[in-house]
Amino acid sequence: MEWTREKRYLPYSKWDAETLLDLQAQAANSPYQMHYHLHPTSGLVNDPNGFSFFNGAYHVFYQSYPFGAVHGLKSWVHFKSTDLVHWINLGLAVKPDTMADSHGAYSGSAKEINDKLFLMYTGNYRDENWVRTPYQIGAWMDKNGKVSDKTVLFKNPDHITEHFRDPQIIEENGIYYAILGAQDKAEKHGHIDVWKSLDLKDWEEVGFLDLGSEPMGYMIECPNIVKVDGKVVVIFCPQGLDKRIADYDDIYPDMYIIADDIDWENHKLINPSPLHNLDEGFDVYATQAFNAPDGTAYAISWVGLPDTTYPTDDENWANCLSQVKKLTIRDGQLIQTPVPSMKTLRRGEEKVPNKLIQTNAGGQYELELTIAANQMGTLHLAANSDLSQSLQVKFDTTKGQLTLDRKQAGKQVAVDYGTSRTLTLPKQEAVKLNIFVDHSLVEIFVNDGEQVLTGRFFTEPQDQLITFDQETEHEGTFWKMETIL
Amino acid sequence: MEWTREKRYLPYSKWDAETLLDLQAQAANSPYQMHYHLHPTSGLVNDPNGFSFFNGAYHVFYQSYPFGAVHGLKSWVHFKSTDLVHWINLGLAVKPDTMADSHGAYSGSAKEINDKLFLMYTGNYRDENWVRTPYQIGAWMDKNGKVSDKTVLFKNPDHITEHFRDPQIIEENGIYYAILGAQDKAEKHGHIDVWKSLDLKDWEEVGFLDLGSEPMGYMIECPNIVKVDGKVVVIFCPQGLDKRIADYDDIYPDMYIIADDIDWENHKLINPSPLHNLDEGFDVYATQAFNAPDGTAYAISWVGLPDTTYPTDDENWANCLSQVKKLTIRDGQLIQTPVPSMKTLRRGEEKVPNKLIQTNAGGQYELELTIAANQMGTLHLAANSDLSQSLQVKFDTTKGQLTLDRKQAGKQVAVDYGTSRTLTLPKQEAVKLNIFVDHSLVEIFVNDGEQVLTGRFFTEPQDQLITFDQETEHEGTFWKMETIL
Structure with missing residues (x-):
């Protein structure tokens, strides 16, 4: 079967239910399937999304393409847990069902605001000539898991290319900030772009986070900022990073910087460390981290890499998420440990x-x-x-x-x-x-x-x-x- | 939405995958959903099927109609466990994909034979005039969960009506027996019909199990015979049983008899007890029991009743299975206890x-x-x-x-x-x-x-x-x- 563009972007309503049930059974029966990590019900999973605490439970979503081991039309699948280990699969939550996310409800984050879960993510839109516009979308999930009120918040400003995605929503002193992965038009370098809003409706660009004088490759994906033991940790994926800046082995790295603090208005890190690899193994990417209400920082990663094939592609499914890791700092060094409930x-x-x-x-x-x-x-x-x-x-x-x-x-x-x-x-x-x-x-x-x-x-x-x-x-x-x- | 006959029997391939994903999310998000019992991924579940031990693990299936809280076109969904408590959902396993089960892969049982799992179940077939033939089907599941080689073993003999279903496969001294629920044509009474085979291919009727002189209602469903602490326990659902024979409250009862032994060739129970209700509550039906390799008898029930509506019908899903119970006999009385892993x-x-x-x-x-x-x-x-x-x-x-x-x-x-x-x-x-x-x-x-x-x-x-x-x-x-x- 050839995965033509047309096939990959076929609406879910054009696939038949028997095919989906067969794909679900095939993924479940695979001897390579994980059984204590979040894994695909069918098809391909990639980035964790919307990792958050809401309504008395932890929530995480993953990017899903349900119909094969390819990057097709993406949606969010929802999981809930009280201990970050035992998860309930709540199924398809954010569908590509508006013009702005018609070519994929891409990655984003979530935060409890006024008794609802605010979702902020990138809607992938392509016109008839396949020209992409990345819409940054806000939506609200209620306590019954229903997502509504999708609104386009902003799109890429003039100086940023179509590569502008993966917003993380953060609140700091009553101001909402969003950080996004971005590629500038002039140099085609990767950046973390900072935006702000007082009401989640009107957004303005603050500027690129200062990551030093060296270029951060050609694109940064999945930026996250969390507070860990009084420090600020920035986690991000600088695609195409020059290995002289920081060495790595995978096709794309997932890296972090520890800083003493962040100056949001001047989009600067205070006393940033050099770049470090978050994981010394093979397949970690698109890590998402957040601070729970008690301040604890947790991270979860996609175990899988872009532009990479895996043996289970032949079984029509691919990839999984890592276990959740608790982040702490010991002697100035980032420590990642299993959560106690493991x-x-x-x-x-x-x-x-x-x-x-x-x-x-x-x-x-x-x-x-x-x-x-x-x-x-x-x-x-x-x-x-x-x-x-x-x-x-x-x-x-x-x-x-x-x-x-x-x-x-x-x-x-x-x-x-x-x-x-x-x-x-x-x-x-x-x-x-x-x-x-x-x-x-x-x-x-x-x-x-x-x-x-x-x-x-x-x-x-x-x-x-x-x-x-x-x-x-x-x-x-x-x-x-x-x-x- | 009206559940016409046509709609209920629409092939799964004619439903669209988005509808199924929405139904799965709706069932998962329901506050009434169970989380440590087997429950519907979507739609309606009824009888447990194929409860067995195979390839180092316990297996159970349930009857499933994935597209709504109605009794539509049925299939088997497969679950596996090593402790009878933590189950993996392996998805759709027996589909209504041959002529003989074209109107539903109905209930049946399973037994490990020669390194495969032999499935014996009722294929529901209806002709263009909606006249039903109940085909008893054999099929084989391999260690990868693949079901193949469906074969019609026999259908209702002349003296039995279309109500002839739910075979339980049993081996006794190198002879395979199957017991089925049946309604005789002459009196329209319920029976447990005994069949036998030496090779699982050629089957002959042994006769109705002697359950005494009182009629067992108009139909018996889901008969099971297990050995418990040296006794023989017969579990079955005598629909329409006269309450003067044994009192019960639900629309249909799920009952059992304890006997000292069974004489298979003469289809007689030795020293049978009166009928007892298996459960004193509200919604237990279609209990399936089997003897594990170590001889232990386990039972699992449908928690749900035929011809009964439930509040979650409005959410397009219904019913669940009970926890697995270990069966023992104490002072001549059947004892049902949670399995230790609970x-x-x-x-x-x-x-x-x-x-x-x-x-x-x-x-x-x-x-x-x-x-x-x-x-x-x-x-x-x-x-x-x-x-x-x-x-x-x-x-x-x-x-x-x-x-x-x-x-x-x-x-x-x-x-x-x-x-x-x-x-x-x-x-x-x-x-x-x-x-x-x-x-x-x-x-x-x-x-x-x-x-x-x-x-x-x-x-x-x-x-x-x-x-x-x-x-x-x-x-x-x-x-x-x-x-x-």
Whole structure:
């Protein structure tokens, strides 16, 4: 089947329900499907949207194209949770049903305002010549999940190209600010564009956030600003960033800056840090973060990359979201940790002191390992019996190095961007790893969240051996993880 | 919208996907939706089907009409679990896609045979004059959830009317037996018809199971035979049963007989008990039971009744399944208890010693109460502040009576069949109640499963007060219950 433009933008009403039910069953039956992470009911998911707290519960949406593993006509699918771990799928919430979002209800954010959830997102509109206008749209969701009153708030100003999207709505001292990813017309560089409004109706541009003198690639996507332990953290995806400015391996990076504060009116960060990668693994993009009512900062990411194919494309579905991470700052460094309720998914605690950790791990588990100082070797995950196929975690706690290697991990993904990711550890020190595996997804928290490695992998589903390649001084605990959906 | 016959039997391919996505969102967003019981993704669910153990996991399906709260063109939707509590929705599995099931893939059962799951069910076929033929169909599901090789095994023999359905497949000493609900042509009485086969291909009728001299109404639906603690338990729904034979309150009863054994070749129960109601509440029907590989008998029911409307019909969805119950026999009596894993859903244990138990229970909880001997009063569940609206549990542990009363419980259901259900307790003894509430569903286990009262109720979702009407000597524990889907 060829995914022509016409087919990708076919209205949902022109697809038949039997096809959708078959696609839903196909996605659900896949052995690569995740079961304790938000995943597609059918088709493709990408960016998390509207991550927020409203009406006594957390909410998150994701970008969805329900009819295949392609970037077609996008909508928002809605999830609700009281603990950021157990989610209810509330289904299609923001549809591409007005002129302004007729070619996709693209990414955006949400904030509780006056007992409703205000959604601010980009409507993708294309005219008959396929020329795009990015409309920034406001809408309101009530407590029954009904979205109404879609209004176009503004579109790209003259100095910004059609690449102008992903608004995050923020309130600061009674003023609403929105930050958007933007590309300027003059230089075609990426920017975070700041807008403001007093009433959510009349908006004016404040200006590009000053990110220093170096160009931030050709476009910034999905900018987010959150407060973390008295600091300001800016998370964003600078597409085409020169690797001399900040090194990264994926096709597009997801990066952050820590600053002491932000001066909104002068669109400046106070004492900003250099750029850092948010994740040291393979597939994290479009992270969305927000401050809960108690001030805690939480982040959730798309695990998937633009312009990248995945093995499940053949099964007509693709991608998932990461687990929610709590953000804190320790010694000036951003720390990402699982939320406390993740522990409620643990079942059947088992100490694993030996080289052989599990012969049949079952594809859905957390493995906590503390590997002693001065150890070198390889941990094989999802391995077959002769270890010729596995997802490998290579460690050298003498030199201080950790590598996630998916070269032997079955079906390959994005090999042009490398098959391994390496990070630096303190030398001659023990390292603590919390390894979450959910079928085809791995998330490794290093030293209680100082660094995180995330990635998809596609070994044979029945290969579920976990073992070190050699005797390794370590302490370990293994839990099965419960299914949430 | 009028549900014409044509509309109800429209192929799924003639419905559009946007309508289905909207129906799925509407069902998910309903405040009456269950969140730790199997419920409709959209439309109507009825009988559990194919309850079985296969490929290392439990499986259950339900009858589904995805496009509204009516009995339209039916299919099977598939769920899988390792603990009978946390289920994965694997979507549409058995479609009405052959001539023999063109008017509905109706109810049936499943059994692991030679590394596949054998499905045996009734295909509903109607000709151009709407004359029905009930085809009994065999099909095979592989480990990837794919159903294939549908074959018509047999249809109603000459002495049985078109009312011939719901086969349960059983193996006994290398012989396959199937029991079906049937109506004879001569007397138009209900029967359990026994068939047998050596190869699952050639089937011959053994005869009607001898259920005594009294007629079992005009039709028996959903017969099941399971072994429980050395006894044989026959569960079935005798529609139109004369209440002088066995009393019941619902429009149609779901009943059981306990026998010492069954003589398959002579289609006779050895030393059968009288008929008993399986559930003392309101809405239990079409219970399906099976013996797991370790011999344990489990049962799951449709919570919903034929020919009955429910308030959520207005929201285009209806009904749910009960929790799975483990069946045992104690002192000759059938005992139904929650499976052990139900306890993994408990969160935040709280002792509730006072008259006022919760001001805001939240709609999803288990309440364990032991009410002392010689107490009389009313427990209000889902109550508003002046107790004018609530689901009432009235108790008199002196006389030994317990009543579930939904007369003041908001929107009414099937009032022609009474608004309360009363059961008898031991006199002057304490009573233990495990009350499971899941939004609009209540399941009350009395004295560790000696009796069960199940029912739907439709109070205002925000009314979540739980209180006794007066000081009552009791011990109580309250848990929130976790969301599973």
